[in-house]
Amino acid sequence: MSFFDANTWDGKIYSGRWQPANGGSIPIVEPATSGVLGRSGLADATDVAEAAVAAANAQRDWAGTSFEERAAVLRRAGTLVEQHAAELRDWVIRETGAVPGMADFAVGVAAQECYEAAALAHRPQGEILQTNQPRLSLLRRVPVGVVGVISPFNVPLILSIRSVAPAVALGNAVVLKPDPRTPVSGGFALARIFAEAGLPEGVLHVVPGGAEAGEALVAHPLIRVISFTGATSTGRKVAELAARHLKRVHLELGGNSALIVLADADIDKAVSAGAWGSFLHQGQICMTAGRHLVHSAVYDSYVSALAEHASHLPVGDPFTAPVALGPLIDSSQRDKVHTLVTDTVGAGARLAAGGTFDDLFYRPTVLAEVRPDMAAYAQEVFGPVAPVVPFTDLEEAASLARGSAYGLSLSILTGDAMRGLALAEQIPSGIVHINDQTVNDEAVAPFGGVLDSGTGARFGGAGNLDAFTEQRWVTLRGTIPAYPF
Ligand code: NAD
Numbered sequence: 001m002s003f004f005d006a007n008t009w010d011g012k013i014y015s016g017r018w019q020p021a022n023g024g025s026i027p028i029v030e031p032a033t034s035g036v037l038g039r040s041g042l043a044d045a046t047d048v049a050e051a052a053v054a055a056a057n058a059q060r061d062w063a064g065t066s067f068e069e070r071a072a073v074l075r076r077a078g079t080l081v082e083q084h085a086a087e088l089r090d091w092v093i094r095e096t097g098a099v100p101g102m103a104d105f106a107v108g109v110a111a112q113e114c115y116e117a118a119a120l121a122h123r124p125q126g127e128i129l130q131t132n133q134p135r136l137s138l139l140r141r142v143p144v145g146v147v148g149v150i151s152p153f154n155v156p157l158i159l160s161i162r163s164v165a166p167a168v169a170l171g172n173a174v175v176l177k178p179d180p181r182t183p184v185s186g187g188f189a190l191a192r193i194f195a196e197a198g199l200p201e202g203v204l205h206v207v208p209g210g211a212e213a214g215e216a217l218v219a220h221p222l223i224r225v226i227s228f229t230g231a232t233s234t235g236r237k238v239a240e241l242a243a244r245h246l247k248r249v250h251l252e253l254g255g256n257s258a259l260i261v262l263a264d265a266d267i268d269k270a271v272s273a274g275a276w277g278s279f280l281h282q283g284q285i286c287m288t289a290g291r292h293l294v295h296s297a298v299y300d301s302y303v304s305a306l307a308e309h310a311s312h313l314p315v316g317d318p319f320t321a322p323v324a325l326g327p328l329i330d331s332s333q334r335d336k337v338h339t340l341v342t343d344t345v346g347a348g349a350r351l352a353a354g355g356t357f358d359d360l361f362y363r364p365t366v367l368a369e370v371r372p373d374m375a376a377y378a379q380e381v382f383g384p385v386a387p388v389v390p391f392t393d394l395e396e397a398a399s400l401a402r403g404s405a406y407g408l409s410l411s412i413l414t415g416d417a418m419r420g421l422a423l424a425e426q427i428p429s430g431i432v433h434i435n436d437q438t439v440n441d442e443a444v445a446p447f448g449g450v451l452d453s454g455t456g457a458r459f460g461g462a463g464n465l466d467a468f469t470e471q472r473w474v475t476l477r478g479t480i481p482a483y484p485f
Pocket residue numbers: 150151152153154155159177178179180209210211212213214215218229230231232234235237238251252253254255285286287380382408448449453454
């Protein structure tokens with residue numbers, strides 16, 4: 001039997017055990033083949049409520065364990081991710097349509113997230129504060145209780161574990177709601193790993209489901225913090241609902257990141273970086289380069305080289321063929337991508353490459369002579385599409401880059417790194433890469449966006465400590481003081 005046995009996953013994970021979900025079950029479909037990989041439960045509000053209660057009960061004991069015990073569970077989880085990397089990688093490839101390199105990267109980051117979280121358990125629990133009184137005054141960090149994690153379909157392994165691992169390490173319990181299209185790499189596999197690593201029953205629950213389960217999680221009174229990753233439109237709903245329940249939310253939302261190519265950049269390398277930034281994982285990454293801004297002196301050569309590059313990239317089933325791009329997740333996502341491309345061409349853009357599809361396999365697409373008001377430039381496409389817009393000076397580049405509601409990642413490619421940094425200072429963005437493309441992730445680095453991309457950078461040790469603990473003021477005196485009355 002395999003470590004991640006799909007045949008047993010026809011439900012939810014409640015207190016470490018498999019149970020049927022109240023919303024029934026749905027097939028887990030492999031986007032590349034339309035084949036069925038297994039089944040997933042579909043949780044409803046009742047499933048979420050049961051999990052929240054069980055999690056709150058289990059959390060008290062878990063928070064009482066020593067930091068060494070919690071760190072050891074996280075270290076074992078990291079080791080188990082590495083030991084079962086091959087099987088986990090296959091699930092990522094088949095469930096999400098990722099190419100093997102992308103899946104390997106996701107598995108590597110997942111292990112690192114566990115190791116970083118193990119180190120988080122060792123951190124000091126607070127600070128000794130100044131005080132004018134004869135007493136000890138302490139800032140003490142305490143777990144928030146139960147954390148609700150909601151993750152999307154695109155890179156579910158990383159986007160679930162990057163919240164689950166630190167939350168658990170800091171003494172919280174977690175109710176995790178993965179997207180029901182990707183419940184294995186987004187949830188069940190994590191539950192299997194953490195159970196094997198020795199996490200006590202009840203500390204982690206997995207309730208795959210849709211909007212109903214998500215809203216139930218946000219509204220449930222026992223769930224004190226929500227870590228949400230997904231679309232900006234959904235994030236707004238989550239934030240509104242959370243506000244009604246006076247609940248803290250961390251939002252990692254959409255993007256439409258600019259990749260700026262200055263005239264002094266090495267154009268061959270810029271084209272390769274631009275192609276990677278736009279086409280990796282079929283453009284289904286929040287940090288995908290959604291807007292290429294290119295100096296007019298090199299615009300024509302950049303566009304033709306990028307189109308040439310795109311036209312040679314192989315697209316197909318990443319599980320069986322050595323391809324650069326796999327399938328989009330489903331037909332509704334493909335139709336959305338194609339509508340944005342055809343609308344943009346209809347508005348006068350030139351299709352320099354791609355723009356066609358076969359089933360869920362969308363050709364890498366380059367759009368030239370694009371204006372900022374055109375659909376594929378103005379909106380997050382979440383597909384393998386590179387709209388390219390020219391600029392004439394740095395001021396115009398900054399103004400174009402700023403002209404987006406999003407602020408997640410920014411790339412500037414130039415022969416003069418300091419000039420790139422000065423340009424970056426003028427553009428709001430949670431992440432900046434000078435001389436690299438927009439898609440990067442490391443467990444030790446803060447990650448997050450500003451503006452419509454979310455509530456700012458959170459990950460990395462210090463960010464997670466703030467996200468998954470409350471600060472308590474504690475004072476101690478040797479004797480009770482005498483009061484005037
Ligand atoms: P989505 O918002 O549709 O779904 C994300 C999750 O929210 C899923 O689990 C879904 O079931 C759940 N959900 C749906 N409606 C809900 C509701 N009303 N209340 C609570 N939960 C609800 O996102 P998607 O289209 O599946 O994912 C792609 C989006 O996610 C893109 O916009 C992408 O940029 C963004 N994303 C952001 C990051 C980041 O770190 N900033 C990372 C990956 C993806």
